[in-house]
Amino acid sequence: MRLVGFYTLARKELVRVIRIWPQTILPPAITMTLYFVIFGGLIGRRIGEMGGFDYMQYIAPGLIMMAVITNSYGNVVSSFFSAKIQRHLEEMLVAPMPNYIIVLGHAAGGAVRGMVVGLVVMLVALMFTELPMAYPLVMLSVFALTAIVFSLGGLINAILARKFDDVSIIPSFVLAPLTYLGGVFYSISLLPEFAQKLSLLNPILYMVNAFRYGMLGVSDISLWIAYSIILVFFAILYSTCLLLLRRGTGIRE
Amino acid sequence: MQALAVHDLVKTYRNGNQALKGVTLEVPEGDFVALLGPNGAGKTTLIGIVTSMVNRTSGSVRVFGHDLLREPDVAKALIGVVPQEVNLNQFDTVHNIVTTAAGFYGVGPRAARRRAQECLEQLQLWDRRKDSARNLSGGMKRRLMIARALMHRPRLLILDEPTAGVDIEIRRSMWEFLAALNESGTTIILTTHYLEEAEQLCRHVAIIDHGRIIEHDRMSRVLRRLKEQVLLLNLRDSVAQAPQLTGFPVRVTGEHEIEVVVGEGHDLNDLFAALEQAGLHVLSMRNRSNRLEELFFRLTSRAPGARPTAAEVMP
Known part of the structure; x- marks a missing residue:
């Protein structure tokens, strides 16, 4: 019963992503193409090398991760919140679906969208530059774990959201600044010491750098610290999702 | 079970x-x-x-x-x-x-x-x-x-x-x-x-x-448990004043229509007998109100007169 429930929920989420692909896949592909053209092609040429790679290559892993983060988060937050507003979330709540299946099903849907968009951005990047794959397993694991962590983040946001404004506050005022300041476009070694230390508080820095390490073999931080941070975030966010669903916060009277 | x-x-x-x-x-x-x-x-x-x-x-x-x-x-x-x-x-x-x-x-x-x-x-x-x-x-x-x-x-x-x-x-x-x-x-x-x-x-x-x-x-x-029914009878002949039906309160509600209360101890056969005796020819008959509705109003302490509760009964 549980496997069928998980399959149904994950499939439902995936079908939604495919059905509205002009909203889910196309816009990030266009946005990232513009990033590559402007930051990589036009400005990047004047910057020269960073971390031993040309600037276009250096920012490619960061842009891919940026796409993964925003899309996995955005997918779950919009899907779950719209199900809550249209009240068809009740289909799941009245059914014998354990809370962990509801969490994992949504996380799977969000992660798949994040990774599909990440792959599309990777293909776009390949049109502009070569992408080495120094450590494919590191790349793949960080890619998937990051997508899952941000899907869980999106789920928490959607559970707590009461109105449409609530689903855009975190992406606009928290996620976007942390992503832009998370080493997507630069190495933190370029920052003054104080800013470097401050950057280490940004979890996205670890994800971007771990993925960059998997792709290019260079990173500002230790890989194992990055994995630990990602796994700690996974554990915290997953437990929070379960707690909120068990208490019925935002979804049950 | x-x-x-x-x-x-x-x-x-x-x-x-x-x-x-x-x-x-x-x-x-x-x-x-x-x-x-x-x-x-x-x-x-x-x-x-x-x-x-x-x-x-x-x-x-x-x-x-x-x-x-x-x-x-x-x-x-x-x-x-x-x-x-x-x-x-x-x-x-x-x-x-x-x-x-x-x-x-x-x-x-x-x-x-x-x-x-x-x-x-x-x-x-x-x-x-x-x-x-x-x-x-x-x-x-x-x-x-x-x-x-x-x-x-x-x-x-x-x-x-x-x-x-x-x-x-x-x-x-x-x-x-x-x-x-x-x-x-x-x-x-x-x-x-x-x-x-x-x-x-x-x-x-x-x-x-x-x-x-x-x-x-x-x-x-x-x-x-509803001990009375209120029936509306449509008569063939017009009525100016309430006819006498022994044991049944009657009220004229229209030129050809009367309202009869069938209370406890009486049934419809008694009513038909009384109508026959009074020489009234009934063309059709209906309940004044839904019986359950009547009961509902009684049990929930809502006087039928206080029925602006229409929203409560009919959307």
């Missing part, structure tokens, strides 16, 4: 409103029960707790003997629910909506497709299976919610005002469908504002008011 056994159920909302004040209700397997009550009486809260949409404050709920808190998966799998408000994914197709719901109950894709055809055909929606829910009429959406609730073959079906806003023809076809479903063994609990619907379909009636069950008995016994 009790299909549903609710004991001392209390619900106090965070704003302090105590919606249920110790509700106890038992519904035997195979029954068809009407759960009635004015707006705000606690019907939807009660259904919300039974269907796990509302957290209870205290009390217990057992579904076919399975405690909803201790064995939620087993208990939930036995219940099908049709909520009061349309809660369909408006952008999904009819077929996807029902097969997805089945999947949530552990029905595999192949079985779900087979059952989708059965349920959608039974509710005359098979031809619309590829349409989005948003393109369906109000009546079709209601029927789709019933189809969705039946996909996992629940033994207890709970319908919260399933015919609200549905035209009379569709409403009657839904009544036939629900009666047949109950005949086939499904226990049904129905809340409705159409008291005629409850009187026609249900064997038992439970009336809830101010968070308490104030009546729960067989429909026929409850109706028998």
Whole structure:
């Protein structure tokens, strides 16, 4: 019963992503193409090398991760919140679906969208530059774990959201600044010491750098610290999702 | 076996409103029960707790003997629910909506497709299976919610005002469908504002008011407790003043119409005899009001004169 429930929920989420692909896949592909053209092609040429790679290559892993983060988060937050507003979330709540299946099903849907968009951005990047794959397993694991962590983040946001404004506050005022300041476009070694230390508080820095390490073999931080941070975030966010669903916060009277 | 056994159920909302004040209700397997009550009486809260949409404050709920808190998966799998408000994914197709719901109950894709055809055909929606829910009429959406609730073959079906806003023809076809479903063994609990619907379909009636069950008995016994009926008789000849009918209070309500009260100790044969004796020729006869409606007003302490509660009776 549980496997069928998980399959149904994950499939439902995936079908939604495919059905509205002009909203889910196309816009990030266009946005990232513009990033590559402007930051990589036009400005990047004047910057020269960073971390031993040309600037276009250096920012490619960061842009891919940026796409993964925003899309996995955005997918779950919009899907779950719209199900809550249209009240068809009740289909799941009245059914014998354990809370962990509801969490994992949504996380799977969000992660798949994040990774599909990440792959599309990777293909776009390949049109502009070569992408080495120094450590494919590191790349793949960080890619998937990051997508899952941000899907869980999106789920928490959607559970707590009461109105449409609530689903855009975190992406606009928290996620976007942390992503832009998370080493997507630069190495933190370029920052003054104080800013470097401050950057280490940004979890996205670890994800971007771990993925960059998997792709290019260079990173500002230790890989194992990055994995630990990602796994700690996974554990915290997953437990929070379960707690909120068990208490019925935002979804049950 | 009790299909549903609710004991001392209390619900106090965070704003302090105590919606249920110790509700106890038992519904035997195979029954068809009407759960009635004015707006705000606690019907939807009660259904919300039974269907796990509302957290209870205290009390217990057992579904076919399975405690909803201790064995939620087993208990939930036995219940099908049709909520009061349309809660369909408006952008999904009819077929996807029902097969997805089945999947949530552990029905595999192949079985779900087979059952989708059965349920959608039974509710005359098979031809619309590829349409989005948003393109369906109000009546079709209601029927789709019933189809969705039946996909996992629940033994207890709970319908919260399933015919609200549905035209009379569709409403009657839904009544036939629900009666047949109950005949086939499904226990049904129905809340409705159409008291005629409850009187026609249900064997038992439970009336809830101010968070308490104030009546729960067989429909026929409850109706028998109404000791009088008010009948409107349409006469062939015009009447200027109220005719004398021994034992029956009479009032003229129109040129060809009188109102007769048939009280305790009299039946319709007595009335017909009195009419014969008075030489009155009756063309037709009807109840002044729905009997259950009358009872409902009495039990919930609403004087019939205070019936601006129309919104409570008819949407």
